[in-house]
Amino acid sequence: MDKLRITGGQKLHGDITISGAKNAALPILCASLLTADDIQLHNVPRLRDIDTACQLLAQLGVRAHTEGESITLNASAITSLEAPYELVKTMRASILVLGPLLARFGKARVSLPGGCAIGQRPVDQHIKGLRAMGADIELEHGFVVATASRLKGATIRTDMVTVTGTENLLMAAVLAEGETILENAAQEPEIVDLAELLIKMGAKISGHGTERIVIQGVDKLHGATHAIMPDRIETGTFLCAVGATGGDILLRNTAASTLQSTLDKLTKAGVNIECGPDWIRGRMDQRPQSVSFSTAEHPGFPTDMQAQLMALNALANGTAIIVENIFENRFMHVQELIRLGAKIETDGHTARVKGVEKLLGARVMATDLRASASLVIAGLAAQGDTIIDRIYHLDRGYDRMENKLAAVGAQIERLHQESL
Ligand SMILES: CC(=O)N[C@H]1[C@@H](OP(=O)(O)OP(=O)(O)OC[C@H]2O[C@@H](n3ccc(=O)[nH]c3=O)[C@H](O)[C@@H]2O)O[C@H](CO)[C@@H](O)[C@@H]1O
Ligand SMILES: C=C(OP(=O)(O)O)C(=O)O
Numbered sequence: 001m002d003k004l005r006i007t008g009g010q011k012l013h014g015d016i017t018i019s020g021a022k023n024a025a026l027p028i029l030c031a032s033l034l035t036a037d038d039i040q041l042h043n044v045p046r047l048r049d050i051d052t053a054c055q056l057l058a059q060l061g062v063r064a065h066t067e068g069e070s071i072t073l074n075a076s077a078i079t080s081l082e083a084p085y086e087l088v089k090t091m092r093a094s095i096l097v098l099g100p101l102l103a104r105f106g107k108a109r110v111s112l113p114g115g116c117a118i119g120q121r122p123v124d125q126h127i128k129g130l131r132a133m134g135a136d137i138e139l140e141h142g143f144v145v146a147t148a149s150r151l152k153g154a155t156i157r158t159d160m161v162t163v164t165g166t167e168n169l170l171m172a173a174v175l176a177e178g179e180t181i182l183e184n185a186a187q188e189p190e191i192v193d194l195a196e197l198l199i200k201m202g203a204k205i206s207g208h209g210t211e212r213i214v215i216q217g218v219d220k221l222h223g224a225t226h227a228i229m230p231d232r233i234e235t236g237t238f239l240c241a242v243g244a245t246g247g248d249i250l251l252r253n254t255a256a257s258t259l260q261s262t263l264d265k266l267t268k269a270g271v272n273i274e275c276g277p278d279w280i281r282g283r284m285d286q287r288p289q290s291v292s293f294s295t296a297e298h299p300g301f302p303t304d305m306q307a308q309l310m311a312l313n314a315l316a317n318g319t320a321i322i323v324e325n326i327f328e329n330r331f332m333h334v335q336e337l338i339r340l341g342a343k344i345e346t347d348g349h350t351a352r353v354k355g356v357e358k359l360l361g362a363r364v365m366a367t368d369l370r371a372s373a374s375l376v377i378a379g380l381a382a383q384g385d386t387i388i389d390r391i392y393h394l395d396r397g398y399d400r401m402e403n404k405l406a407a408v409g410a411q412i413e414r415l416h417q418e419s420l
Contacts, residue, residue, distance in 0.1 A: 001391075002416055004386075008383055011246045012380075016251050016404045017252045020229065023093075024189075028193065028226065029054070029057060030100055030171065042069065042227040043227045057097075081108050085111040094110070095168065099167070130148075151176035152178060153178030156180065166186040167191060167194055169182055170198070170205070176215075176217040184211055187209055203218060240311060246286075247283070251280045252278065253278060304370050311333075311381075315357075317355055336366075340361070361379065361386040362386060366389065367390070372391060376394070
């Protein structure tokens with residue numbers, strides 16, 4: 001297992017190009033199942049979840065051609081309607097093949113995604129919505145087994161806001177007969193990106209980006225070309241890093257409008273933020289100020305940024321109260337941040353972070369994707385060496401993170417398994 005070694009204390013200076021968004025690319029890759037024509041995607045991030053999604057699509061018979069950050073997919077010769085456990089267990093977003101397979105082929109068998117470290121994460125709302133559209137769904141031997149002659153439009157109100165739930169139902173509804181209304185829909189920018197691709201493919205969708213999405217089903221979709229939106233979480237992660245270390249970084253190929261709540265909190269923490277049409281500059285020349293926050297659905301503060309902003313707070317002047325409202329078990333980075341010298345207490349969904357003047361490098365373990373990112377940020381600001389173990393979590397969702405950080409002055413290197 002690879003590790004990262006970081007020698008902290010370097011200020012970050014320079015440019016970083018932000019990659020395409022993992023959480024937009026994953027549903028969009030699955031949307032290729034909705035047509036027999038080519039789907040040509042650009043700005044696809046290079047990371048492990050994308051490889052897993054491509055393996056899953058290949059297993060279903062989708063042909064893919066990759067060239068740099070572009071992938072062309074063709075689902076004209078599907079050979080299987082089953083997403084096996086081996087692939088689904090490594091990536092929960094695999095459940096996103098359910099809606100498209102059912103809508104186009106009337107059948108799908110998808111392994112139930114395993115309980116992941118950050119919470120239980122059931123898929124009951126995906127199932128409830130597809131049933132409302134007329135699908136017959138059974139849970140058999142750990143698989144969701146779904147059939148439908150043709151899905152029928154319905155008004156669906158999910159019990160809570162769910163991002164992949166909204167995406168699955170959206171992809172099912174575009175080929176259903178009649179009108180579907182998704183109420184209490186997720187409003188995340190990644191939903192908008194998916195809807196924009198589907199519209200290019202001939203889907204009739206309105207209201208995406210609001211809590212009520214209206215879809216008029218069509219008989220057939222066609223090919224399209226689309227560039228994946230920039231990754232707002234990668235953007236926010238690098239801004240937290242410069243907030244913790246100090247310095248001046250220019251993030252290119254990003255979109256400030258997709259991360260306003262994060263930018264607001266970073267500004268309160270003392271980071272000087274300037275935005276242009278496709279760039280954000282973050283400058284920091286002081287000790288950060290503590291900033292309290294609660295995670296919420298978009299446009300609220302994203303749970304996927306909670307760990308990173310906690311790392312910044314660990315070094316801040318003052319005490320921050322952080323409330324995690326989306327996942328029941330998303331504080332696993334706390335124990336590791338404490339190993340670096342942070343002063344954090346948790347009580348249920350609330351963490352109290354009393355900023356310290358310095359962190360000291362130590363050996364720590366990554367427990368999930370954003371927890372790993374928080375340890376990188378803390379390690380960059382800590383005195384001495386930090387070794388982060390189990391960085392396969394980081395590789396799931398960050399595109400060559402250590403290279404991007406090294407290019408702006410961080411002392412960070414990957415220790416490959418064989419060199420350990
Ligand atoms: C690939 C992807 O886009 N992942 C993102 C997506 O995950 P994901 O789509 O899995 O997260 P959801 O929005 O579905 O989850 C929100 C909450 O609803 C619960 N829930 C969800 C569905 C369901 O059927 N039943 C149920 O109880 C979940 O356990 C969680 O407590 O949104 C999360 C919330 O912004 C982000 O942290 C993830 O990075
Ligand atoms: C939790 C995340 O991803 P996933 O839903 O793929 O586990 C994330 O991107 O932070």
